[in-house]
Amino acid sequence: xxxxxxxxxxxxxxxxxxxxxxxxxxxxxxxxxxxxxxxxxxxxxxxxxxxxxxxxxxxxxxxxxxxxxxxxxxxxxxxxxxxxxxxxxxxxxxxxxxxxxxxxxxxxxxxxxxxxxxxxxxxxxxxxxxxxxxxxxxxxxxxxxxxxxxxxxxxxxxxxxxxxxxxxxxxxxxxxxxxxxxxxxxxxxxxxxxxxxxxxxxxxxxxxxxxxxxxxxxxxxxxxxxxxxxxxxxxxxxxxxxxxxxxxxxxxxxxxxxxxxxxxxxxxxxxxxxxxxxxxxxxxxxxxxxxxxxxxxxxxxxxxxxxxxxxxxxxxxxxxxxxxxxxxxxxxxxxxxxxxxxxxxxxxxxxxxxxxxxxxxxxxxxxxxxxxxxxxxxxxxxxxxxxxxxxxxxxxxxxxxxxxxxxxxxxxxxxxxxxxxxxxxxxxxxxxxxxxxxxxxxxxxxxxxxxxxxxxxxxxxxxxxxxxxxxxxxxxxxxxxxxxxxxxxxxxxxxxxxxxxxxxxxxxxxxxxxxxxxxxxxxxxxxxxxxxxxxxxxxxxxxxxxxxxxxxxxxxxxxxxxxxxxxxxxxxxxxxxxxxxxxxxxxxxxxxxxxxxxxxxxxxxxxxxxxxxxxxxxx
Amino acid sequence: xxxxxxxxxxxxxxxxxxxxxxxxxxxxxxxxxxxxxxxxxxxxxxxxxxxxxxxxxxxxxxxxxxxxxxxxxxxxxxxxxxxxxxxxxxxxxxxxxxxxxxxxxxxxxxxxxxxxxxxxxxxxxxxxxxxxxxxxxxxxxxxxxxxxxxxxxxxxxxxxxxxxxxxxxxxxxxxxxxxxxxxxxxxxxxxxxxxxxxxx
Numbered sequence: 001x002x003x004x005x006x007x008x009x010x011x012x013x014x015x016x017x018x019x020x021x022x023x024x025x026x027x028x029x030x031x032x033x034x035x036x037x038x039x040x041x042x043x044x045x046x047x048x049x050x051x052x053x054x055x056x057x058x059x060x061x062x063x064x065x066x067x068x069x070x071x072x073x074x075x076x077x078x079x080x081x082x083x084x085x086x087x088x089x090x091x092x093x094x095x096x097x098x099x100x101x102x103x104x105x106x107x108x109x110x111x112x113x114x115x116x117x118x119x120x121x122x123x124x125x126x127x128x129x130x131x132x133x134x135x136x137x138x139x140x141x142x143x144x145x146x147x148x149x150x151x152x153x154x155x156x157x158x159x160x161x162x163x164x165x166x167x168x169x170x171x172x173x174x175x176x177x178x179x180x181x182x183x184x185x186x187x188x189x190x191x192x193x194x195x196x197x198x199x200x201x202x203x204x205x206x207x208x209x210x211x212x213x214x215x216x217x218x219x220x221x222x223x224x225x226x227x228x229x230x231x232x233x234x235x236x237x238x239x240x241x242x243x244x245x246x247x248x249x250x251x252x253x254x255x256x257x258x259x260x261x262x263x264x265x266x267x268x269x270x271x272x273x274x275x276x277x278x279x280x281x282x283x284x285x286x287x288x289x290x291x292x293x294x295x296x297x298x299x300x301x302x303x304x305x306x307x308x309x310x311x312x313x314x315x316x317x318x319x320x321x322x323x324x325x326x327x328x329x330x331x332x333x334x335x336x337x338x339x340x341x342x343x344x345x346x347x348x349x350x351x352x353x354x355x356x357x358x359x360x361x362x363x364x365x366x367x368x369x370x371x372x373x374x375x376x377x378x379x380x381x382x383x384x385x386x387x388x389x390x391x392x393x394x395x396x397x398x399x400x401x402x403x404x405x406x407x408x409x410x411x412x413x414x415x416x417x418x419x420x421x422x423x424x425x426x427x428x429x430x431x432x433x434x435x436x437x438x439x440x441x442x443x444x445x446x447x448x449x450x451x452x453x454x455x456x457x458x459x460x461x462x463x464x465x466x467x468x469x470x471x472x473x474x475x476x477x478x479x480x481x482x483x484x485x486x487x488x489x490x491x492x493x494x495x496x497x498x499x500x501x502x503x504x505x506x507x508x509x510x511x512x513x514x515x516x517x518x519x520x521x522x523x524x525x526x527x528x529x530x531x532x533x534x535x536x537x538x539x540x541x542x543x544x545x546x547x548x549x550x551x552x553x554x555x556x557x558x559x560x561x562x563x564x565x566x567x568x569x570x571x572x573x574x575x576x577x578x579x580x581x582x583x584x585x586x587x588x589x590x591x592x593x594x595x596x597x598x599x600x601x602x603x604x605x606x607x608x609x610x611x612x613x614x615x616x617x618x619x
Numbered sequence: 620x621x622x623x624x625x626x627x628x629x630x631x632x633x634x635x636x637x638x639x640x641x642x643x644x645x646x647x648x649x650x651x652x653x654x655x656x657x658x659x660x661x662x663x664x665x666x667x668x669x670x671x672x673x674x675x676x677x678x679x680x681x682x683x684x685x686x687x688x689x690x691x692x693x694x695x696x697x698x699x700x701x702x703x704x705x706x707x708x709x710x711x712x713x714x715x716x717x718x719x720x721x722x723x724x725x726x727x728x729x730x731x732x733x734x735x736x737x738x739x740x741x742x743x744x745x746x747x748x749x750x751x752x753x754x755x756x757x758x759x760x761x762x763x764x765x766x767x768x769x770x771x772x773x774x775x776x777x778x779x780x781x782x783x784x785x786x787x788x789x790x791x792x793x794x795x796x797x798x799x800x801x802x803x804x805x806x807x808x809x810x811x812x813x814x815x816x817x818x819x
Contacts, residue, residue, distance in 0.1 A: 126700030183705075209707060214727070214738055237707065239725060239738075264711075321711070345711055369712075395712055397704045426702060453702045510701070535700075 051080065058084040068093050087111055094118065095555050097135055097159065098580065099604045102143030114153035114178075115144065121558050121600060122508075123533050124158060125183060128560055128598070130586055132613050137161040137184075145172035153178040153204075160184070163191030170198035177229075178204035188213030189240060193222040200224060203256075206234040214240035221246040232259035236285045236319060241265040252277045258313075261285025264321035267292035268304065275307040284311070286319030289327055289346070304330035318342030318367075325352045335359035342367040344393045350376035358383050367391040370405040370426065377409035381416025389422040389447075399454050403428025407435075407460070414438035422447035429460035430487060435469030439476035448473050449484035455511040455536075458488040465489055471496035474504070481528070484508035494518035498525025509534040516543035523547035533558040541568025544599075548572070551579055556602040564596040566619075572601070573619035580604045581619040582612070706743075713742055728805040730758050730776070731812075741799045747791055754778060754807065762807070765791040775810045 062085055065071050075085040091114040094100060106112075119135025137159045144151055151173045161184050169176065176199050189212060196202065196219060220243050223230075228250065235242075242265055251257060251274050258281060262271065266287030275281075291301075304327065308314070314334045323346040338360050343353070344367040353368075353376045363384045368376070370392055380387070390413060392405055405427050411434045413420065420442040430452050439445070450470075458465055466487035474480060474497050481503050485493060489512035497504065498521035505528050513519070519539040522529065523546050532554065540563035551557065551572075566583065573581040584598040608618040710724065728737045737757055744750040751762050763774030770789050771777035778790035782801045790798070790805070 123700065123703075125705045126703045127706065128700045209705065211707070215735060344708075347712070393704065393708065394702065397702050397709055397712075399698075399702070426704075451702055455698075455701070508703075510703070536698075 055080060055084050059088055062088045066091075090114065091116065091153075096602050096604075097140070098606070098609050099555075099602060101606045102140045104605060106143050106147035110147065111150075112144075112148050113150060114155070115140070115151065116155045117159060118157045119160065120158035121533065121556055122158075122531075123535065123558055123560065128535065129584065129600075130613075130615055133584070133616065134609065134611055134613070135159045136611060137165045137186075141165050141168045141172070149173065150175060152176060153180075155180040155182075156184055157182040158184065160186040161191075162186050163188060163194065166191040166195040167198070170195045175201055177201055178206075180204065180206040180208070181210045182206075182208045183210060185211035188215040188217070189219045189238070190215040190217040193217045193219040197222045197224065201229060203229050204232040205230070206232055206259075207237055208234060209237050212238045212240070216240075218243045218246065220250060223250050226253070228254045229256060230254040231256045232283075233257065234259060234261040234285065236261040236263050236287075236321075238263050244270050248273055248277065254278075255280075257281065259283035259316075261318060262287035264288045264319075268327055269302065272302045272304055272307050275311060279310040280313060281311055282313045283316040283340075284314055284318070285342075286317070287321060289320045289323040291324075305333055309333035312337075314338070316340035316342075316365075320346035323348065325349075328352060328356060331356065332359060336362070338363055340365040343372075344369055344391065347371045347395055349373070350379065354379045360384060362386055365389045367393070369393050369395050370403070371395050373404040374406055374409035374412065377405060378412040378416075381412040384417060385419070387413075387417040387420055390417070390420065391424040392426055393424075394426040394453065397426075397453070401428065401453070403453070407431040407433070410434045411437050414441040418442060419444060421445060424449040424451075424484075426451045426453060428453055429457070430466065430469070431459050431461045432464065432466060432469035432472075433459075433461070435466070436472040439469075439472040443477060444479060445473070445477040446479050447482040448477065448480060449482070449508070450486055451484065452487040456488045465493070467493040467496065471500070474500040478503075480504060482506040485512055486510060487512075490514050491518040491521065494521040498522050501526050503528050505529060506531040507533070509537055511536045513537045513539060516540055516546075519543035520546040523550055527553075529553075530555045532556075534560070534562060536561040538563055541565055541571070544568055544572060548575055551576055551601070552603050554603070556600065558598070558600050559596075560598040562596075562599075564599055565594045566596055567594065569596055569599055569601075570619050578603055578605070580608055583617045583619060585615050585617075710740060710742065726780075726802055726804050728754065728757070728807065730760070730807040731809050733758065739805070741802060746795055747798075750790075751778065754805070758807065760807070767792075771810070773810075776807050777810060777812075778805060778807050780805050 058081065062071075062074060062081075065074060065085075065088075068091070071085055071089055075082045086108050087110065089109050090112060092105065092109050092112045093116040094105065095118050097117055097119045117137070117140060120129065120133060123129065124133065135158060137156060145168060149172075152175055154169065155178075159181075161181060166187055169179070179195070179199075179202075192212070196205065223246075230250070233254075240263075242263065244266065247266075248270075251260065257278055260274070260278065260281055261283070262274075262285055264287050266274075268286070268289055269291050271286050275284075308330050311334060315337055317331060317334065317338060317340070320343055325348055328348070332355075335356060336359060339362055341360060341363055342365075347369055348371060350372050353372045357363075357376075357379050361383055364386050366380060366384065366387060366389070368380075368391070372379075377392070380390075392409070394401070395404075396402070405425075406429045407427075410425060410427075410430065413423075414434070414437050418441055420438075421444050423438075423445070424447075427450075430450065435450065438448075452466070459469075466485075467490055470483075470485050470489070470493050473483070480501065483497070483501065483504055483506070485508070491514045494513060494517070497507070501507075501522075502525075504526050507522065507526070507529065509532075516539055518537070519534070520543050522532070523543070527550075529550065530553070535558075539559065544559075544564060545568070547557070569581055569583060573579065579601055580603075581599070581601045583596050584600060586597065612618055713724070724742045725738045725740050728739050739750075739753060739757065741750070744753060747765065751765075755762055760776050761774060762776050762778055763771055765771060770791075779787050780790050780798070780802045781804045782788050783803065787806070793801075
């Protein structure tokens with residue numbers, strides 16, 4: 001990663017102010033330099049032809065580079081390539097908002113149209129991080145307001161976004177088109193209202209698993225009148241009633257609307273009305289899959305199945321909140337074409353699932369609750385031969401609850417769904433045999449996340465640790481990049497991961513391992529490791545030291561309730577000046593001994609951040 | 620609160636104790652006071668934690684009050700953030716199971732003098748002290764102690780709630796379960812008004 005400031009701009013400076021048609025402008029120049037016979041940017045030719053010609057050619061070529069990894073590589077070739085790559089990068093991805101300051105990013109990349117920004121680490125989702133830790137969107141939106149007048153798209157994950165930020169976003173970018181907020185918080189319906197009022201070109205507003213304060217503002221009514229450009233409106237996480245009539249009118253005047261995910265304040269009767277207005281939908285999230293009043297008038301109920309049948313393009317279904325299973329038959333007409341089905345908020349049984357799932361042969365993504373039991377999973381395995389991603393969530397998310405799914409379900413899935421690439425499976429009991437079977441039956445696995453909810457729980461049949469099962473996964477699944485482990489695990493499991501998990505980039509560990517060796521195996525063995533999150537495992541300072549050679553290559557390391565001391569963390573901080581080492585303690589608790597409660601460390605070009613709250617100490 | 624003071628004294632003694640040995644080597648001793656270091660140890664003595672984001676900091680201390688002088692609770696231990704399910708998903712499923720007309724999960728909370736309302740998830744708290752601490756934290760005010768005779772006499776603020784019948788009641792009078800099933804919204808009134816309620 002280059003640490004230099006953005007190069008001084010050449011005579012290209014003048015072009016930065018032009019509105020979006022610079023590709024035309026440069027292609028004229030490109031034609032000229034092709035005519036004069038220059039090659040595709042060989043540095044030796046620089047002495048013969050002006051820099052500008054070279055850079056124009058480069059610009060045309062680099063324009064086609066999409067992948068940020070490719071672009072990062074291109075920017076390292078030489079200064080000219082660095083400069084031109086920076087000019088042509090239109091989508092900026094920042095995996096950790098604190099790794100670089102907004103000003104530095106806007107100085108280097110001057111023509112960004114889309115920003116993708118991530119903030120808090122994932123364990124913050126599980127209340128392991130006190131509130132107000134940071135990840136403020138505000139400095140970013142202010143910097144971009146000055147630097148990127150042509151900004152069109154913002155994608156934020158785990159950021160703190162205020163109503164003021166939403167207002168700034170809407171006011172600063174006249175061509176703004178897409179806003180996607182995933183796992184964000186800090187704003188409310190009044191912020192949404194301001195945003196949609198001012199954002200006249202809006203195409204996408206996706207609020208996904210975000211926390212939205214109910215300020216009792218009717219934000220749906222704030223969409224401007226007249227034909228809307230909306231293509232996607234997702235608000236299933238917004239926990240407040242909405243003005244349905246306004247929503248209906250909005251849907252009616254949005255001919256391009258393809259994705260609509262409603263919140264649970266929309267009843268099935270209201271859904272019917274929306275479906276009749278928007279049969280072109282491809283992605284639908286139902287609201288509450290039940291009528292708003294007790295259904296006593298059966299003969300007056302609309303024909304839901306017909307409404308669904310009219311939606312011939314529907315490929316993705318979700319929602320089904322507060323489901324009354326009797327209504328499930330309404331979705332039969334669309335099952336045959338479904339590629340994605342999310343039942344993870346629908347508490348249904350195997351018997352209720354079977355008639356649906358047996359009609360979904362094309363299903364590739366399936367999210368479901370464990371209420372369907374092993375039997376339901378067997379039904380999935382029998383039909384869904386194209387399944388790529390499966391997530392099984394627990395209805396009762398406690399350690400000691402009954403476990404309706406087990407190794408039986410996992411085994412069945414592994415035998416039926418051979419093309420599986422990604423699995424997240426919550427259960428109460430598991431065996432090594434089933435995990436091994438999955439490793440052998442599903443060689444395409446890229447993501448394997450198994451959560452045995454009882455801590456330190458061994459193989460339920462043999463009583464052995466789960467080491468061999470996870471070992472088989474890393475050994476046999478050669479494409480594996482993401483792994484989450486659980487159950488009773490010794491250092492041996494980590495030995496396997498270090499030896500065989502050569503492509504692993506993300507690793508989640510909880511209540512596992514015996515000693516420092518466990519962490520050492522991973523830090524020394526996994527060269528692609530980017531994100532490591534560990535909780536409640538007996539890894540200490542010696543283990544932490546063993547990763548010094550690798551921390552600059554990682555996005556972050558999280559370790560909470562392990563055996564780290566302040567001294568140990570301080571050593572790391574001293575040895576690695578470009579690493580920000582944060583020690584976080586719970587808001588009211590004082591550190592009483594030398595053990596560190598939470599360590600969160602990440603590489604950064606900026607040094608310690610200035611917005612750290614009191615409970616964060618940066619070493 | 621008294622118990623909190625004791626716990627702090629305990630810790631100061633340990634901190635100033637002169638010992639030989641590396642940090643972390645006194646671990647066995649630490650397990651004697653598990654309820655204090657509740658989110659560091661995975662032993663069975665870990666005390667209960669609230670699942671609410673809005674009170675994660677507060678309820679750790681609150682829980683100390685419940686557990687530090689008792690034997691390990693017989694009921695199931697709840698570890699913060701385990702299993703790793705987002706609280707939104709957890710609360711959605713609870714809502715599904717417990718949907719009763721008017722039953723409060725998220726209820727609005729207004730405070731006299733505050734410019735806007737907040738919302739709080741009642742299901743996430745297990746008792747009045749937890750709820751009151753969460754409210755105190757949310758609005759940065761003190762509510763003080765409840766007594767049957769006097770209500771919240773002497774406090775700056777008093778919590779009231781609107782029940783299913785539309786009446787405004789003082790928080791704390793009825794058993795917790797009855798309260799959460801009948802509470803529709805909360806209103807925190809100024810102490811001067813509260814005195815009127817307490818006298819009834």
